Amino acid sequence: MPHADIFQQALLSRIECAEIDGRDGFYFLGPASGQYLKHLYKTIREQGPLRPLWAQRCAEGGYRVVDGFARLGAALDVGLKSLPALVFPPDANPVGLFRARLDGRAGVVSAVAGARALQRIEAVAGYDIDLLLEFTEWMGFSGGLVQLERLRSLRGLEEPVARWCEENLVGPAEAAAMAAFPREGQRGLLVLLRAVNPGGNLLRRYLALIAEISAREGILVEEALSDRVIRSVLTNPQTACSAGRELVHRRLRELRYPETTALEERFKLAVKALGLPETVRIEPPEAFEGDRITVGFGFGDPGELEETAASLALAARSDAARELFRCLGAPDERESGSDT
Amino acid sequence: MSAPAFDRLYVHEAVRDHPRTKRIVERARCRAVEVVADLDEAYSVLREGSGPFVTGKRSLALAPWRDGRLEACPGSRSMRCCLYRVLNIVEGCPYECTYCILQCYLNRPAIVIYPELEKMTAALEADLAKDRSYASRYGTGELADSLALDDLTGFAGELVDFFGRHPGAWLELKTKSTEVDGLLEVGRVPGNVVVAWSVNAEEVCRSEERGASSLGARLAAAGRVRDAGYRLAFHFDPLFRFHGWERAYREVVRRIYAVAAPGDIAWISLGCFRHAPAMAPVHEDRRASGPFLAGELFPVPPDRKYRYPQPVRVEMYRELHRSIREFDPGVYVYLCMESAAVWRWALDMELDPADDAAVERGFPAPPGSTGTTS
Numbered sequence: 001m002p003h004a005d006i007f008q009q010a011l012l013s014r015i016e017c018a019e020i021d022g023r024d025g026f027y028f029l030g031p032a033s034g035q036y037l038k039h040l041y042k043t044i045r046e047q048g049p050l051r052p053l054w055a056q057r058c059a060e061g062g063y064r065v066v067d068g069f070a071r072l073g074a075a076l077d078v079g080l081k082s083l084p085a086l087v088f089p090p091d092a093n094p095v096g097l098f099r100a101r102l103d104g105r106a107g108v109v110s111a112v113a114g115a116r117a118l119q120r121i122e123a124v125a126g127y128d129i130d131l132l133l134e135f136t137e138w139m140g141f142s143g144g145l146v147q148l149e150r151l152r153s154l155r156g157l158e159e160p161v162a163r164w165c166e167e168n169l170v171g172p173a174e175a176a177a178m179a180a181f182p183r184e185g186q187r188g189l190l191v192l193l194r195a196v197n198p199g200g201n202l203l204r205r206y207l208a209l210i211a212e213i214s215a216r217e218g219i220l221v222e223e224a225l226s227d228r229v230i231r232s233v234l235t236n237p238q239t240a241c242s243a244g245r246e247l248v249h250r251r252l253r254e255l256r257y258p259e260t261t262a263l264e265e266r267f268k269l270a271v272k273a274l275g276l277p278e279t280v281r282i283e284p285p286e287a288f289e290g291d292r293i294t295v296g297f298g299f300g301d302p303g304e305l306e307e308t309a310a311s312l313a314l315a316a317r318s319d320a321a322r323e324l325f326r327c328l329g330a331p332d333e334r335e336s337g338s339d340t
Numbered sequence: 341m342s343a344p345a346f347d348r349l350y351v352h353e354a355v356r357d358h359p360r361t362k363r364i365v366e367r368a369r370c371r372a373v374e375v376v377a378d379l380d381e382a383y384s385v386l387r388e389g390s391g392p393f394v395t396g397k398r399s400l401a402l403a404p405w406r407d408g409r410l411e412a413c414p415g416s417r418s419m420r421c422c423l424y425r426v427l428n429i430v431e432g433c434p435y436e437c438t439y440c441i442l443q444c445y446l447n448r449p450a451i452v453i454y455p456e457l458e459k460m461t462a463a464l465e466a467d468l469a470k471d472r473s474y475a476s477r478y479g480t481g482e483l484a485d486s487l488a489l490d491d492l493t494g495f496a497g498e499l500v501d502f503f504g505r506h507p508g509a510w511l512e513l514k515t516k517s518t519e520v521d522g523l524l525e526v527g528r529v530p531g532n533v534v535v536a537w538s539v540n541a542e543e544v545c546r547s548e549e550r551g552a553s554s555l556g557a558r559l560a561a562a563g564r565v566r567d568a569g570y571r572l573a574f575h576f577d578p579l580f581r582f583h584g585w586e587r588a589y590r591e592v593v594r595r596i597y598a599v600a601a602p603g604d605i606a607w608i609s610l611g612c613f614r615h616a617p618a619m620a621p622v623h624e625d626r627r628a629s630g631p632f633l634a635g636e637l638f639p640v641p642p643d644r645k646y647r648y649p650q651p652v653r654v655e656m657y658r659e660l661h662r663s664i665r666e667f668d669p670g671v672y673v674y675l676c677m678e679s680a681a682v683w684r685w686a687l688d689m690e691l692d693p694a695d696d697a698a699v700e701r702g703f704p705a706p707p708g709s710t711g712t713t714s
Binding site for chain 1: 624633634641650654655
């Protein structure tokens with residue numbers, strides 16, 4: 001119970017709001033949700049503060065907030081001059097206070113706020129890996145060292161990107177992926193994210209695709225994002241809002257897998273060139289693996305079957321049919337000069 | 341290049357007095373040597389360190405023999421296999437190739453050496469006595485680099501001596517190292533021993549094969565063993581698709597044949613980069629670090645391993661095969677873990693679907709072969 005004693009030093013009293021340094025964010029864990037703020041304003045206006053602040057007296061005078069940033073803001077907004085507060089002395093252990101502040105908050109701290117809190121803990125306690133791992137867990141980020149390192153890497157986030165991550169409750173893995181991008185890349189990404197606002201899995205896919213395009217092509221992230229099709233989505237707010245997410249995802253996939261995209265296109269063209277009725281479906285093997293192409297069609301009577309079979313027989317003798325197999329890797333007999 | 345220094349060496353008490361153990365302990369430049377009754381306990385201590393991939397490169401364990409060290413290459417479902425027979429006397433490798441499959445096969449945080457080679461050779465004697473319709477090929481390069489730690493173990497020279505007495509089968513030592521001194525000390529070089537180098541485009545060697553020798557150094561070492569009378573082999577595996585791959589791999593072929601004449605090379609294998617699904621998270625973490633792991637790979641049926649699309653692989657094999665043929669019309673070129681369709685379209689070779697040993701049968705017979713395997 002290393003941190004329990006901090007309450008023995010605390011005194012419940014009433015403190016003047018004017019003496020509280022509202023800018024001191026050492027114990028800050030991110031902004032409260034809109035819903036909570038609404039509730040807070042209502043209760044403070046109607047019944048006054050129902051819970052005391054936690055505040056720490058500063059050695060040089062005044063107070064810093066430990067717990068109750070939103071309460072303080074709401075109290076000031078409704079014009080309260082003083083607040084009940086559990087006051088801790090200046091020499092109270094900041095790590096212990098932070099630990100007590102985090103109690104019950106696992107899972108409600110955003111990745112960005114958690115990363116900043118860790119940075120402040122590290123500033124006062126040094127790089128104590130066990131302590132930092134404990135804090136990571138208390139904030140609700142399970143995953144041990146991997147998660148800790150991800151959170152530490154968020155220091156590389158550009159401020160506007162960090163804000164976007166915080167507003168959109170982006171998880172540590174995705175935020176860390178963004179932090180790995182260079183500054184200009186993060187800015188380019190932010191333009192995209194603001195326009196199409198992908199969430200959850202789609203955001204994860206976007207980030208992986210962008211990083212891989214950049215690695216594969218040896219280009220900067222911002223260069224990958226300056227693609228003509230992506231830009232055209234971004235410059236048209238209506239498209240961006242309606243189909244933007246999917247269009248950008250599709251385009252990123254095309255840029256990530258250009259050869260496969262070209263292969264799929266080539267197969268489609270070959271199928272078209274067969275000139276078969278639209279009811280006949282021709283599919284390559286899964287992932288273009290193997291040497292079997294699937295043909296499927298339905299028929300309503302023997303006559304229709306005969307007709308389709310005749311079109312298939314005709315198509316089978318065409319170069320387009322051989323092209324289907326060339327799409328799978330069969331050699332081009334025209335190149336080798338042999339007669340097929 | 342001598343073997344890397346290791347942080348720790350664990351010796352199982354069952355092999356502490358074995359002469360090879362003493363030799364390895366003496367040669368290993370190890371900061372801490374500990375005799376233990378249970379290697380698993382030692383592994384759990386190591387696991388508390390910086391993870392098996394990192395720690396596993398800096399720790400050695402000398403373990404007692406266990407049955408099953410001689411096995412067939414596990415192959416891959418529905419893919420044609422060369423039936424390489426694997427001698428696992430070392431498990432793990434000091435090199436840190438980013439694509440290495442051992443990252444998911446081996447989860448011990450140490451390189452494990454089995455010093456009781458005499459038990460392996462006894463198992464080999466029994467295996468060689470089996471009636472097979474082809475000459476078997478044995479090798480130590482499946483779960484380890486055959487030569488990377490040879491200045492510690494001295495296994496290569498002992499195996500060469502053993503196979504000198506069994507001329508009906510091949511021994512193939514596969515490496516990315518230049519540790520050939522042990523091989524050069526062998527008095528009479530048997531014709532059935534092949535020293536093989538895993539080769540890759542210069543840029544891949546530099547970027548993805550950390551700790552391994554440069555391509556130039558590998559080829560220089562190949563020249564030395566060739567001069568000593570060994571046959572050579574080369575494995576283009578894994579082949580990566582990247583901008584300029586055609587030129588880069590053609591250059592490797594050219595450099596090989598600048599060192600070796602066509603008759604010096606027993607066989608060449610080609611295998612495109614692929615990985616098990618379990619490796620996907622490892623590669624995901626590393627993919628953004630460069631172009632090689634960020635290729636267009638998909639889980640492919642029937643084994644769901646990640647591979648380049650088949651037409652891409654066929655094109656690469658065809659191109660490389662053509663380059664090799666320009667220098668060497670006769671050398672046996674085979675594909676590692678590919679389907680019959682890929683063999684047909686890439687190499688213009690039809691494999692009998694009913695013959696499991698069709699790939700193996702394409703290998704040249706060892707010079708001492710008399711139709712039996714030993």
